[in-house]
Amino acid sequence: MPPDGSTAIMGRSQTATEDSRTPYSHHDTMDSEPTIPTTPTSESDVEKDDASPTQAPQLVDTSVENRRQSEEATKDSDLKSMTQRKVPTKDDTKKEGEVDVMDIPTKVDIVWRNVFLFVYLHVFSAYGVYLLLSGQVMWQTFIWTALIHSCGALGITAGAHRFWAHKSYKAKLPLKLILVFMQTVSFQNSIHEWSRDHRVHHKYSETNADPHNAKRGFFFAHMGWLLCRKHPAVKEKGKQIDMSDLEADPLIMFQKKYYVPLVLWTSFFMPTLVAWYFWGESFITAWCFASQLRYCFNLHCTWLVNSAAHLWGDKPYDQTINPSENKGVSIFAFGEGWHNYHHVFPWDYKTAELGRYKYNFTAAFIDFFAWIGWAYDLKTVSDKMVRDRVRRTGDGSWRHEKEAASLTDMTDSLASSMGMGHGGPWGWGDKDIPMTDSQMTQTLYPLISLHED
Ligand SMILES: [Zn+2]
Numbered sequence: 001m002p003p004d005g006s007t008a009i010m011g012r013s014q015t016a017t018e019d020s021r022t023p024y025s026h027h028d029t030m031d032s033e034p035t036i037p038t039t040p041t042s043e044s045d046v047e048k049d050d051a052s053p054t055q056a057p058q059l060v061d062t063s064v065e066n067r068r069q070s071e072e073a074t075k076d077s078d079l080k081s082m083t084q085r086k087v088p089t090k091d092d093t094k095k096e097g098e099v100d101v102m103d104i105p106t107k108v109d110i111v112w113r114n115v116f117l118f119v120y121l122h123v124f125s126a127y128g129v130y131l132l133l134s135g136q137v138m139w140q141t142f143i144w145t146a147l148i149h150s151c152g153a154l155g156i157t158a159g160a161h162r163f164w165a166h167k168s169y170k171a172k173l174p175l176k177l178i179l180v181f182m183q184t185v186s187f188q189n190s191i192h193e194w195s196r197d198h199r200v201h202h203k204y205s206e207t208n209a210d211p212h213n214a215k216r217g218f219f220f221a222h223m224g225w226l227l228c229r230k231h232p233a234v235k236e237k238g239k240q241i242d243m244s245d246l247e248a249d250p251l252i253m254f255q256k257k258y259y260v261p262l263v264l265w266t267s268f269f270m271p272t273l274v275a276w277y278f279w280g281e282s283f284i285t286a287w288c289f290a291s292q293l294r295y296c297f298n299l300h301c302t303w304l305v306n307s308a309a310h311l312w313g314d315k316p317y318d319q320t321i322n323p324s325e326n327k328g329v330s331i332f333a334f335g336e337g338w339h340n341y342h343h344v345f346p347w348d349y350k351t352a353e354l355g356r357y358k359y360n361f362t363a364a365f366i367d368f369f370a371w372i373g374w375a376y377d378l379k380t381v382s383d384k385m386v387r388d389r390v391r392r393t394g395d396g397s398w399r400h401e402k403e404a405a406s407l408t409d410m411t412d413s414l415a416s417s418m419g420m421g422h423g424g425p426w427g428w429g430d431k432d433i434p435m436t437d438s439q440m441t442q443t444l445y446p447l448i449s450l451h452e453d
């Protein structure tokens with residue numbers, strides 16, 4: 001699960017200056033947050049391939065000729081694009097002597113209200129653990145809570161993350177409605193806010209503009225970022241992220257407008273009242289276990305992607321970046337722990353090279369809806385793209401390790417840039433996706449293959 005464990009309630013306008021925010025929100029840490037500009041997108045080649053969902057099953061790939069031409073340009077172009085990725089995100093319009101917002105030193109300015117509310121959440125959650133271990137939770141409540149947890153988790157992984165933030169597949173209205181409901185259950189901020197923060201995270205990973213910059217340590221990347229005010233660069237770069245696609249979607253703006261009542265009912269009241277009313281669970285147990293503990297557990301699963309998966313694990317696809325392959329995180333986060341791959345190819349709906357379902361439950365969820373026709377245009381990348389990238393920038397831990405190690409050929413400029421904070425494109429539709437990558441991206445519809453290697 002993704003990545004952003006942000007949990008703010010945004011109010012009724014697009015400005016974030018309203019007071020109707022929840023405590024768990026990193027947005028609470030802002031003094032103010034200007035309206036997100038709706039700049040034109042670079043979606044020309046994204047929308048052109050808008051395949052009709054009624055067409056017969058097929059695998060659409062680039063033509064052989066196009067591929068041959070693009071292969072010629074691949075190495076130079078990708079190296080160029082990687083070089084571009086490494087370039088610190090300075091603002092060229094800054095006058096001499098003026099400090100770039102990215103260079104403003106970090107400081108910890110604690111938001112005590114958030115600290116208090118997180119303490120409250122964890123105390124009640126701890127009591128929920130005690131109720132479980134002491135046998136005071138009814139089995140019906142346990143199953144119900146597991147269902148609600150899965151619902152919220154998938155709302156983040158399949159919904160906010162892979163569908164809205166990265167545009168890695170398309171969905172028909174019934175699936176969109178399901179995903180909006182599930183994402184609201186998770187209470188990790190509205191889809192609009194969640195997606196914007198996550199796009200910023202991808203474009204400015206491990207810099208001051210990354211909301212949960214892992215270079216500031218495990219605790220900060222995990223939950224500390226929600227306990228202190230945002231670095232100015234996060235707000236500045238957040239304003240520049242293109243969100244016009246989501247802002248044009250009435251469903252997204254409806255959820256944003258009515259987020260407060262929606263989240264209160266779906267994330268807290270519903271889980272509690274159902275257990276209390278239908279099978280007679282005690283109200284306190286239902287509140288502490290099905291509501292508070294479930295929510296707390298969901299947040300930590302999400303946060304592990306920002307912390308553990310940005311600090312520990314192999315880097316078979318790009319050793320110059322922090323995000324890593326972490327099986328443990330994948331288990332807790334429904335398949336979101338294959339983070340080195342994900343930051344290299346963020347528009348792949350599987351967020352991983354291998355779609356093995358036991359470590360990627362979210363891919364199974366999306367595949368199911370593709371099978372019944374509610375999800376379509378699933379983006380994935382070819383084996384050749386993966387191998388090319390492994391050869392150029394992998395750390396030798398790829399599954400075909402020997403082959404990769406013998407082919408590794410890092411340029412001096414790339415090697416010298418290792419360790420620098422940098423990001424990549426935020427997903428399908430970002431103008432910074434290398435042309436060769438977008439040309440060689442495959443679109444699956446509907447998906448039937450099982451991806452087993
Ligand atoms: Zn990440």
Ligand SMILES: [Zn+2]
Binds near residue numbers: 161166198
């Ligand atoms: Zn992502």
